[in-house]
Structure formats: structure tokens, C-alpha cells
Amino acid sequence: MKNLTLSFILLLVMISFNSFAQANNDKFQTGVKKGLDMLKTAESPADFLKTSNYFDRIAQVETKEWLPPYYAAYANLIAGLTSKDKSLQDQYYDKALLQINQADALSAENSEIYALKGYIQYMKMSIDPQARLSFMSASKTSLGKAQALNPENPRIYLINGQNTFYTPETFGGGKVKAKPILENAVAKFAIFKPASTIAPVWGAERAKTLLAQCN
Amino acid sequence: MNANIALKNTYDGSSTDSLGKFTFSTSETGLKTIQFSALNYETDSVPVDLNNRNVTLHLTIKPSIILLETVAISAGYFIAGDGKKGAVLSALDIATTAGTNADIFAAQQTLPGAQTSFSESGLFVRGGSAAETKTYFDGMLLKSPFNATVPDQASRGRLSAFLFKGTSFSAGGYSAQYGQALSSALLLETTDLPDKTTTGISLLSVGIGVDQNIRFKNSALTIGGAYYNLGPTYQLIKQQHNYVRVPEQFSGSLQYKHKTSSTGMFKIYATYGESRLALLRDNINAPLAPNYFSNKNHNIYINSTYKAYLNSRWKLDAGLAYDQTEDTGLQSADQYHRADHMSNGKITLTNYFGKLSNFKFGAETFNTGRTESLNGLEQAYTDQLSAGFAETDLFLTEKLVLRLGARTEYSSYLQKTNLAPRSSLGLKNGRNSQLSFAYGRFYQNPEDEYLVRKALDFEIANHYILKYEINTAQRNFRIEGYYKDYNHLTKEILNDLSNSGSGYARGFELFWRDKKTIKNGDYYISYSFLDTKRNFRDFPALATPAFAAKHTAAVVYKQFMESIQTQIGATYSFASGRPYVNPNNPVYLADRTRNYNSLSLTVSHLTQLFNQFTVLYLNTNNVTGFTNVYGYQYSSDGLSRRAILPAAKRNLIVGILITIGDNTFVR
Numbered sequence: 001m002k003n004l005t006l007s008f009i010l011l012l013v014m015i016s017f018n019s020f021a022q023a024n025n026d027k028f029q030t031g032v033k034k035g036l037d038m039l040k041t042a043e044s045p046a047d048f049l050k051t052s053n054y055f056d057r058i059a060q061v062e063t064k065e066w067l068p069p070y071y072a073a074y075a076n077l078i079a080g081l082t083s084k085d086k087s088l089q090d091q092y093y094d095k096a097l098l099q100i101n102q103a104d105a106l107s108a109e110n111s112e113i114y115a116l117k118g119y120i121q122y123m124k125m126s127i128d129p130q131a132r133l134s135f136m137s138a139s140k141t142s143l144g145k146a147q148a149l150n151p152e153n154p155r156i157y158l159i160n161g162q163n164t165f166y167t168p169e170t171f172g173g174g175k176v177k178a179k180p181i182l183e184n185a186v187a188k189f190a191i192f193k194p195a196s197t198i199a200p201v202w203g204a205e206r207a208k209t210l211l212a213q214c215n
Numbered sequence: 216m217n218a219n220i221a222l223k224n225t226y227d228g229s230s231t232d233s234l235g236k237f238t239f240s241t242s243e244t245g246l247k248t249i250q251f252s253a254l255n256y257e258t259d260s261v262p263v264d265l266n267n268r269n270v271t272l273h274l275t276i277k278p279s280i281i282l283l284e285t286v287a288i289s290a291g292y293f294i295a296g297d298g299k300k301g302a303v304l305s306a307l308d309i310a311t312t313a314g315t316n317a318d319i320f321a322a323q324q325t326l327p328g329a330q331t332s333f334s335e336s337g338l339f340v341r342g343g344s345a346a347e348t349k350t351y352f353d354g355m356l357l358k359s360p361f362n363a364t365v366p367d368q369a370s371r372g373r374l375s376a377f378l379f380k381g382t383s384f385s386a387g388g389y390s391a392q393y394g395q396a397l398s399s400a401l402l403l404e405t406t407d408l409p410d411k412t413t414t415g416i417s418l419l420s421v422g423i424g425v426d427q428n429i430r431f432k433n434s435a436l437t438i439g440g441a442y443y444n445l446g447p448t449y450q451l452i453k454q455q456h457n458y459v460r461v462p463e464q465f466s467g468s469l470q471y472k473h474k475t476s477s478t479g480m481f482k483i484y485a486t487y488g489e490s491r492l493a494l495l496r497d498n499i500n501a502p503l504a505p506n507y508f509s510n511k512n513h514n515i516y517i518n519s520t521y522k523a524y525l526n527s528r529w530k531l532d533a534g535l536a537y538d539q540t541e542d543t544g545l546q547s548a549d550q551y552h553r554a555d556h557m558s559n560g561k562i563t564l565t566n567y568f569g570k571l572s573n574f575k576f577g578a579e580t581f582n583t584g585r586t587e588s589l590n591g592l593e594q595a596y597t598d599q600l601s602a603g604f605a606e607t608d609l610f611l612t613e614k615l616v617l618r619l620g621a622r623t624e625y626s627s628y629l630q631k632t633n634l635a636p637r638s639s640l641g642l643k644n645g646r647n648s649q650l651s652f653a654y655g656r657f658y659q660n661p662e663d664e665y666l667v668r669k670a671l672d673f674e675i676a677n678h679y680i681l682k683y684e685i686n687t688a689q690r691n692f693r694i695e696g697y698y699k700d701y702n703h704l705t706k707e708i709l710n711d712l713s714n715s716g717s718g719y720a721r722g723f724e725l726f727w728r729d730k731k732t733i734k735n736g737d738y739y740i741s742y743s744f745l746d747t748k749r750n751f752r753d754f755p756a757l758a759t760p761a762f763a764a765k766h767t768a769a770v771v772y773k774q775f776m777e778s779i780q781t782q783i784g785a786t787y788s789f790a791s792g793r794p795y796v797n798p799n800n801p802v803y804l805a806d807r808t809r810n811y812n813s814l815s816l817t818v819s820h821l822t823q824l825f826n827q828f829t830v831l832y833l834n835t836n837n838v839t840g841f842t843n844v845y846g847y848q849y850s851s852d853g854l855s856r857r858a859i860l861p862a863a864k865r866n867l868i869v870g871i872l873i874t875i876g877d878n879t880f881v882r
Contacts (some may be wrong), residue, residue, distance in 0.1 A: 046217060050217065053217065055229070057219065058219060058226050060224075061224055087689075091254055092254075155231035170822050170823055171828065
């Protein structure tokens with residue numbers, strides 16, 4: 001009887017622990033989903049910065065999760081892309097690089113993280129191409145690593161295709177070279193299954209739009 | 216302004232709006248912490264009691280230290296790059312400046328403070344002679360930075376611009392780390408590890424060059440060779456001199472870099488070069504008997520440096536360098552020979568303290584000298600020059616920096632000691648603007664041609680510099696005024712040498728660079744006003760030297776045209792008339808040449824050749840064909856004269872630069 005009582009208590013404790021963990025996980029899922037909704041509706045650099053701030057707040061609490069700093073970096077990157085002031089863009093990209101490195105520290109050897117890092121590095125280069133050629137090869141290295149880690153990640157091909165699209169022909173870029181890469185991206189997006197409801201899924205539309213411009 | 220307001224340990228919070236306001240609601244209760252942060256500001260926090268229903272907070276956030284907005288030592292330094300550190304012209308900046316033919320020294324002449332000098336090698340800065348500007352290769356003094364010189368013509372720098380990630384040009388008031396320069400310091404900093412293994416091939420109308428870069432995991436080896444021959448060019452473009460043997464040059468180099476740790480880097484660079492030429496020069500005294508001049512030059516330069524952070528507070532810099540140059544030839548019927556050497560060892564320790572401040576000290580020693588002979592009669596000297604220096608950059612606040620330093624030198628040949636104080640002050644008086652002041656005392660040994668004759672005393676200059684600048688990422692403006700006095704300059708009276716020379720220089724300079732207004736365009740304008748007089752060398756009285764034009768200006772413009780993947784560049788240079796000696800004028804150096812004007816163009820077209828990244832390059836000097844006169848040489852009776860003219864009225868170089876192994880331009 002004593003044993004049974006003990007088992008029962010243990011069981012109760014376990015259930016409550018489990019449900020506590022479940023609740024906490026729900027909070028995290030809902031929190032990230034709310035942020036993803038913010039990303040969907042964001043239009044101006046200020047909107048993206050707000051979203052980045054929001055993910056940053058989650059990152060401060062969920063110190064073991066890589067998605068909050070990943071999305072914070074992504075939102076900062078888009079804030080830079082939509083901003084017109086070059087010196088601000090540069091600062092947003094710097095912040096994005098810090099955040100993506102933070103994500104990398106939490107989740108090593110993650111294809112999604114290296115893909116986004118390659119994107120940010122390319123944009124860092126684009127601010128002052130003549131003086132920042134080293135970011136070009138850093139971007140290539142990151143994307144190469146992302147591909148080695150998971151060749152099925154469609155975002156690698158989108159970013160690669162996009163970088164190629166915007167690089168002048170003489171530097172090995174141009175629409176002609178970008179087209180097959182983007183076709184590959186579109187194909188990979190079609191069969192891509194995200195790991196969870198909050199894992200990265202962005203980019204399918206962008207790949208289609210860019211591919212259309214290649215023709 | 217999008218500051219992030221967070222209720223610590225929760226997802227709750229908000230971002231501030233454009234007025235800095237924020238609101239949010241939370242289900243949390245009790246004593247909590249509000250953390251607030253923003254880009255370029257320091258993260259801070261305040262306690263908050265959430266048991267009250269509505270909480271109103273007034274938060275003030277402190278700006279964080281950002282390099283761009285922190286004051287910097289800047290007086291005398293030229294800032295052209297992204298304005299973060301000192302003065303930078305990148306290799307690509309140099310190569311794409313029209314009229315420079317990718318020569319480091321020619322490019323600096325478009326900057327304020329430097330004269331446009333095409334009849335003598337070197338940089339003539341703020342009234343100083345070429346010997347008063349010294350070149351430093353990774354912090355080590357480079358004794359012979361130029362190729363062999365043809366009479367009345369400037370020669371190119373020996374080293375390729377592409378060896379360096381940046382060249383920084385100081386027109387005065389430089390750090391106590393640099394000695395033996397009376398007027399100016401040109402600091403060259405070599406590139407770090409290349410990204411990839413690549414081969415670079417240059418096919419130019421004046422010669423060919425090949426570089427092989429081999430990249431290993433933590434190190435890289437570069438082997439390079441070049442051959443130049445000006446024969447084909449001289450057949451096409453009429454030269455002022457009549458060449459008996461066209462200039463020809465071979466060179467080879469070896470470079471090894473090793474990243475010894477996350478902060479440690481070892482570099483060694485060695486080069487050997489050889490050149491020959493012979494020519495006939497008009498002889499004003501006997502037009503039928505032109506002067507013969509020939510030169511055979513060979514030089515060796517080895518530079519090796521090591522730098523590393525010993526820990527988070529201490530940094531070590533050490534270097535060894537060796538430089539040897541030898542010239543032989545005939546000047547008319549006289550056989551001449553000249554050999555210069557210098558060995559240099561240097562060690563510097565830097566201690567970082569506080570948020571931004573540092574203290575550095577070090578020592579260096581030079582073994583330097585010259586041996587020269589004319590028809591077998593030889594003169595020589597050797598000097599062991601040892602120096603110690605200490606300097607601190609003290610940030611009193613983020614907006615106010617004070618540099619205090621001193622350098623002391625002992626020369627075994629002169630048997631003299633000197634002590635040179637250096638100081639600089641920077642005050643950030645606005646987000647993008649800064650006011651700077653510098654005072655420094657500078658010593659250097661007299662030129663070798665005097666030292667072989669007699670052990671003299673150090674020459675002295677004092678610099679006083681006041682500067683105001685506004686720098687943003689895309690635009691730079693600066694105005695700088697200065698006063699310099701020179702003492703103990705070498706003076707020659709009736710074949711006797713002494714240090715009784717003196718002089719002064721004063722002036723101001725303006726600079727404006729704009730990369731913003733024109734899309735894919737970049738232009739800068741520089742203007743220098745110089746008022747200087749000296750009584751030195753064989754001057755009979757105080758006079759403005761021949762190398763000092765009162766007004767100098769340059770406009771440099773570069774435009775990249777994406778649609779045709781071509782960069783075009785134009786440089787316009789102006790200098791008011793230079794003084795020259797007219798024996799018929801009782802006042803020494805009182806005559807002035809006509810004004811100097813030159814418009815140069817360069818075109819670089821980026822393309823692919825055999826699927827490799829290729830640049831087609833064209834540079835032409837003085838396209839409009841201005842007649843420029845550098846001075847006059849008078850016959851011994853003073854009745855006739857000969858104008859000293861540029862080597863050729865116009866000049867043209869075309870070339871193809873191919874990079875194999877990378878899509879990007881890596882040289």
C-alpha cells in the first residue's frame with residue numbers, strides 16, 4: 001500500500017511536471033507564432049525592427065532555443081533590405097550577424113543558420129563591394145557549409161540564386177547563371193517539409209518571383 | 216527609434232515609437248525588472264513594481280561607444296576611406312585613380328599636402344623636400360622605395376600597390392613610432408591571408424607580370440615575377456630624352472604569411488629587382504655633344520614582421536627588415552657607383568587599458584649607410600641609429616582624446632642624441648565632426664649625399680597643426696591649417712657643410728569627398744595653399760624652393776557604369792608656377808614657370824576571357840596635351856636656357872589583367 005501510494009504520488013508528480021513542460025513549450029510555440037505573424041504583416045523597416053525586438057525578447061528568456069535569435073537576425077536583415085539609408089543598413093546587418101552567430105552557438109551545424117548567414121554576409125558586401133570583397137567569399141563559404149549540412153534546404157538555392165542574380169556577369173553572376181539555381185530552388189521548395197510548425201519556411205514566393213525575372 | 220523594452224524573463228515588452236514612447240500590458244505581477252536596449256546604445260535596466268495598476272516610466276538610455284562616433288587621433292592624417300581609421304587609400308583606389316598608373320606615390324599626390332612633382336621622385340609634403348617623407352612597410356622604415364631615377368624625371372615606387380590593404384598618408388604630426396622623417400610619413404600595411412589559391416597575369420604595353428598565390432589552411436605563399444621593357448612604348452610615344460638603351464626591368468618576389476594563432480600573424484616578404492637604361496640628354500652648353508647617362512640598378516628588400524596579442528591587454532609587434540640598393544653607370548664620362556643599405560629591427564609592446572585607451576612603448580635600431588664613388592674615388596659612412604619611444608592615447612572621455620608621446624634617438628655616426636616630444640588632441644564636437652590639434656618635433660639625419668662627406672647634426676622640424684573635419688559614411692570634408700619651422704637644415708657654403716640652414720612653411724588645405732550624390736560615382740577635390748621659404752643646401756638666401764608651388768589642386772572622379780561593366784576615371788591636376796633659378800635675375804629663385812595642368816583618363820572594363828575574370832585597362836596622361844614646364848636649365852653664360860619638360864607630352868598604357876581561380880579581382 002505504501003508502495004502504491006508512493007508510486008501514485010510519483011505518477012502525479014510526473015504528470016504535473018510533464019504538463020508544466022508542455023505548457024511552457026506551448027507558450028514558446030505560441031510566442032514564436034505570434035512573431036511569425038508580425039513578420040507576415042510587417043512592411044516598413046520600423047515594423048521589421050519591432051519584430052526583431054520581439055524575437056530578441058523571446059531569445060532573452062528561451063536561452064536554449066535557436067529559433068528566436070534566428071528570426072531576430074532574419075527580421076534585422078529584412079529591416080536592412082527595406083531601409084534606404086546605407087549606414088543604417090550596415091548597422092542592421094551587423095546586428096543580424098551577431099544574432100545569427102548567437103543562433104549558431106545554440107544549434108551547431110545547422111543548415112538553416114548557415115544559409116541565412118550567407119545571405120547577411122552577401123548584403124554586408126553589397127554596401128561597399130570594392131572595399132568588402134572578403135564578405136563575398138565568406139558568404140560563399142557559409143552557403144557551401146549550409147549545402148553540405150542539408151542539400152535539401154531550398155533556401156540555400158534561393159540565396160545562392162539571388163546572390164548570382166545580383167552579381168554582375170563579369171564577376172561570375174547574371175540572370176543566365178542564376179536561372180538554373182533558382183529553378184532548383186523552386187523545385188526544392190515544392191517538396192520541402194519544415195521540421196515543425198515554427199521552423200523556417202520562408203522564401204518560396206521570392207524564388208518564383210526572381211525566377212520569373214530571369215526570363 | 217525602436218528601442219527594445221523588455222520585461223525581464225518574460226516575452227512581454229514593446230518597441231518605442233518615433234517619439235520614443237511605448238506602452239504594453241502584462242499579466243505579470245510583483246517586483247520585476249524592465250530591460251531596455253537600442254542599436255548604438257548601452258543596455259540598461261530599472262526595477263518596476265507591477266502591483267500598481269498603471270506604471271509610468273521615464274527611461275533614459277546612454278549612447279554606447281561606437282568607433283565611428285568616438286573621437287580619433289586625426290591631425291595631419293588624411294582620411295579618405297570609410298573614416299574609421301586614419302587615412303586610407305586602398306590598392307583599388309590607387310589603381311583606379313587616373314594618371315597614376317597604379318603607382319602608390321603618384322596617387323598620394325592627388326591628396327592635400329603633397330605637391331604634383333613629376334621631375335623628381337618622391338613626395339614633397341608641405342614645403343618639405345622628398346628626402347623628408349619616409350615610407351614605412353608594416354611599420355618598418357623603407358630606405359629606398361623608388362626605382363632607379365632618370366635625370367629630371369620622377370620614378371615609380373618599387374612596390375606594387377596590390378601588396379597593401381591600405382596606404383595611409385600623414386602630412387605631419389605623426390606618432391612617436393615613426394622617426395627619421397621631417398615632414399611626412401607614408402604608412403603601407405600589407406594584406407593578410409588571401410582567400411583562395413589564384414594566379415594573376417598582367418599583360419601590359421610596358422611588360423608582363425605573373426603572381427601565383429597558394430593558400431594553405433593557416434598560411435599562404437605568393438611567388439611573383441615581372442619583366443618590363445619600355446621599348447615598344449617609346450617607339451610609339453616620342454620621348455624627351457634620346458634613349459641609347461630603353462629602360463628594362465626584372466623583378467621577383469616571394470611572400471609567406473602564417474596565421475600563428477587567432478590573433479597572431481607572421482609575414483615575410485622578399486624581393487629582388489634589376490634594371491638598366493642609357494640615354495643622351497640635351498646639353499645646353501654644347502648642343503652638339505649631348506650628355507650621356509647610364510644606370511644599372513639592383514635592389515634587395517626583405518621585410519618580416521610578427522604581431523600577436525599576448526593576452527586581452529597586451530599586444531606585441533616585432534619586425535626585421537633589410538634593404539640594399541646599388542646603382543652604377545656613367546654620367547658623361549664619369550663612372551659612378553652608389554650603394555645604400557639599411558637593416559632595421561623594431562619591437563613594440565602595446566597595453567590596452569580602460570575602454571579605449573592604450574599605452575605603447577618600444578625600441579628600434581637601424582644600421583644604415585652609403586658607399587659612393589666617382590671614377591674610383593670612394594666615400595662612405597655607416598651609422599648605427601638606435602631609438603626608443605613611448606606613447607599613450609588617453610581617452611579622457613569618448614569625445615576627448617589626448618596623445619602624448621616622445622621619441623629619443625642616438626646616432627653613432629653623428630654622435631648626437633635627440634629627444635622629440637609628440638602630442639595630439641582630438642575633440643569630437645558633434646556627431647560627425649571633430650576638431651584636432653597636433654604639435655610635434657621631428658628629427659632626421661641629413662641626406663646620405665651629405666653624410667658621406669661629413670658627420671653633421673640632426674635636422675629639426677616643429678609642426679603645429681589645427682584641423683576641423685566632418686565625416687559621414689559617404690562624405691568627408693576637412694580643412695587643415697599648419698605652421699612648421701625648420702632648423703639645423705644642411706647648408707653648403709663654399710664646399711663646406713654645416714647645419715646652419717633654416718626655414719618655415721605655413722598653409723592650409725581643403726578636401727571634399729562625396730560617394731553619395733552620383734550613383735556608382737565617387738569624386739574628391741583637394742586644394743593646398745603653401746607659403747614656404749628655406750635657406751638650405753646651396754641657397755644663397757631664404758627662398759621658396761623649386762619644388763614648392765603656392766597653389767595645388769586635384770579633382771579625382773571615378774564612375775562605375777554597371778550596364779557596360781566599365782569603370783572610368785578622370786583626374787585633373789593643377790599647380791601654380793614653380794620657382795626656378797634664373798642667373799640673370801639678381802633675386803634667387805624669383806622666377807616662376809607657367810602653371811601646370813594635366814587631365815588624365817583611365818578606363819577599366821571588367822569582362823571574362825577564357826572564362827576567367829579579366830580587366831582591360833587603359834590609362835592616358837595629359838590627354839588634352841597641355842605643355843608643362845618643370846623649370847629651366849641655363850647655359851653657363853646665362854644666355855640660353857633649356858626647359859625641363861615631362862618625359863613625354865602624353866603617355867599611354869594599355870593592359871589586360873587576368874585572375875585565374877576566382878571570380879573576384881584579388882590583386
